Amino acid sequence: xxxxxxxxxxxxxxxxxxxxxxxxxxxxxxxxxxxxxxxxxxxxxxxxxxxxxxxxxxxxxxxxxxxxxxxxxxxxxxxxxxxxxxxxxxxxxxxxxxxxxxxxxxxxxxxxxxxxxxxxxxxxxxxxxxxxxxxxxxxxxxxxxxxxxxxxxxxxxxxxxxxxxxxxxxxxxxxxxxxxxxxxxxxxxxxxxxxxxxxxxxxxxxxxxxxxxxxxxxxxxxxxxxxxxxxxxxxxxxxxxxxxxxxxxxxxxx
Amino acid sequence: xxxxxxxxxxxxxxxxxxxxxxxxxxxxxxxxxxxxxxxxxxxxxxxxxxxxxxxxxxxxxxxxxxxxxxxxxxxxxxxxxxxxxxxxxxxxxxxxxxxxxxxxxxxxxxxxxxxxxxxxxxxxxxxxxxxxxxxxxxxxxxxxxxxxxxxxxxxxxxxxxxxxxxxxxxxxxxxxxxxxxxxxxxxxxxxxxxxxxxxxxxxxxxxxxxxxxx
Numbered sequence: 285x286x287x288x289x290x291x292x293x294x295x296x297x298x299x300x301x302x303x304x305x306x307x308x309x310x311x312x313x314x315x316x317x318x319x320x321x322x323x324x325x326x327x328x329x330x331x332x333x334x335x336x337x338x339x340x341x342x343x344x345x346x347x348x349x350x351x352x353x354x355x356x357x358x359x360x361x362x363x364x365x366x367x368x369x370x371x372x373x374x375x376x377x378x379x380x381x382x383x384x385x386x387x388x389x390x391x392x393x394x395x396x397x398x399x400x401x402x403x404x405x406x407x408x409x410x411x412x413x414x415x416x417x418x419x420x421x422x423x424x425x426x427x428x429x430x431x432x433x434x435x436x437x438x439x440x441x442x443x444x445x446x447x448x449x450x451x452x453x454x455x456x457x458x459x460x461x462x463x464x465x466x467x468x469x470x471x472x473x474x475x476x477x478x479x480x481x482x483x484x485x486x487x488x489x490x491x492x493x494x495x496x497x498x499x500x501x502x503x504x505x506x507x508x509x510x511x512x513x514x515x516x517x518x519x520x521x522x523x524x525x526x527x528x529x530x531x532x533x534x535x536x537x538x
Numbered sequence: 539x540x541x542x543x544x545x546x547x548x549x550x551x552x553x554x555x556x557x558x559x560x561x562x563x564x565x566x567x568x569x570x571x572x573x574x575x576x577x578x579x580x581x582x583x584x585x586x587x588x589x590x591x592x593x594x595x596x597x598x599x600x601x602x603x604x605x606x607x608x609x610x611x612x613x614x615x616x617x618x619x620x621x622x623x624x625x626x627x628x629x630x631x632x633x634x635x636x637x638x639x640x641x642x643x644x645x646x647x648x649x650x651x652x653x654x655x656x657x658x659x660x661x662x663x664x665x666x667x668x669x670x671x672x673x674x675x676x677x678x679x680x681x682x683x684x685x686x687x688x689x690x691x692x693x694x695x696x697x698x699x700x701x702x703x704x705x706x707x708x709x710x711x712x713x714x715x716x717x718x719x720x721x722x723x724x725x726x727x728x729x730x731x732x733x734x735x736x737x738x739x740x741x742x743x744x745x746x747x748x749x750x751x752x
């Protein structure tokens with residue numbers, strides 16, 4: 285342990301460099317040998333179906349990016365949310381009621397406006413973009429939830445995708461969805477939020493599943509490559525934990 | 539097609555901040571540049587707050603103009619927002635009027651929402667059987683009940699020896715569940731989230747995700 289401490293931040297830098305390297309290697313390998321399937325995550329299967337149904341029925345998709353900032357440690361989940369927002373908007377923008385995004389942080393709100401506008405522009409339908417499609421609904425956890433509830437209730441929403449940083453206030457959103465008869469697919473990086481979502485959402489995304497949204501919604505080869513890299517690191521971590529436990533059990537490491 | 543310039547700016551800013559964390563002892567100037575970039579980010583965040591509030595006002599103003607049945611809530615929001623802004627600007631954020639609004643309006647409303655949340659959470663746990671009736675649902679509910687029994691005071695058990703020992707047993711089981719199983723599970727989830735966060739950050743740096751630049 286002391287030896288690890290003397291290395292300082294160096295191991296973390298190595299991990300990030302190896303992670304980036306593996307992502308690029310898997311992306312190149314994926315282009316040469318496409319067709320490797322991803323394991324099924326039920327939430328994403330249902331999400332793809334929900335997008336199709338929303339377009340057919342002319343209902344709305346609601347994507348909530350949570351209330352975490354973009355500067356702090358909660359940024360990762362918000363970035364995963366943006367990736368899903370982009371893909372869902374591409375697929376559902378032709379619906380009579382285009383997707384709507386809500387956020388509990390002003391930067392997330394501006395970025396979600398930018399993401400929506402960029403997606404509409406990329407599809408050549410920029411005139412369809414409405415600034416009100418991305419809303420800041422509140423700045424405290426509860427005011428954010430209270431502000432997003434009417435969007436779910438009154439906006440003809442058929443599916444809610446909650447992807448970002450949420451605390452236990454997310455139960456107010458899932459309850460609004462339940463009352464409006466819409467389904468909720470949700471994932472967060474916060475532990476209290478995950479506990480609530482496991483019980484309250486129709487399709488919870490557990491742990492790193494939240495970050496796989498882009499890969500499952502066909503966002504590009506780098507998304508799939510990052511998923512494969514995640515798998516490699518996950519197995520490496522499992523091995524390290526098991527070896528550490530074994531070393532401690534037999535008394536090699538104290 | 540998104541502007542490559544915005545990606546280059548994002549790549550430079552992200553790389554400098556990242557390098558500042560890891561190489562600050564090796565290249566001290568990186569630490570200073572990192573602090574400067576983060577300062578800019580804080581200033582921009584403050585400006586973004588104003589833009590966000592304007593967006594909030596615009597959305598509700600549109601609802602009022604459309605004359606929907608729920609537009610009364612939008613009117614309340616606009617009036618409250620403008621009144622709070624004016625009073626706080628005139629009286630300062632720590633002035634007696636501003637604090638009166640906070641203590642007598644904002645805090646009681648949020649407290650009542652928390653109370654509502656407690657009811658919703660209890661109802662949600664029961665409703666879970668409708669979504670997923672499987673083994674994990676049963677485990678979830680069983681753990682919730684055991685933790686509740688082990689952490690909440692059971693009145694009247696002190697007088698009956700058998701109930702007292704049962705209460706002690708519940709406490710031990712709850713402690714074992716939270717300190718061993720829940721901690722292990724939480725660490726597993728947090729490790730997964732940490733890996734996912736690295737992946738999301740690197741996708742931004744490599745330009746695969748660009749939630750910026752129009």
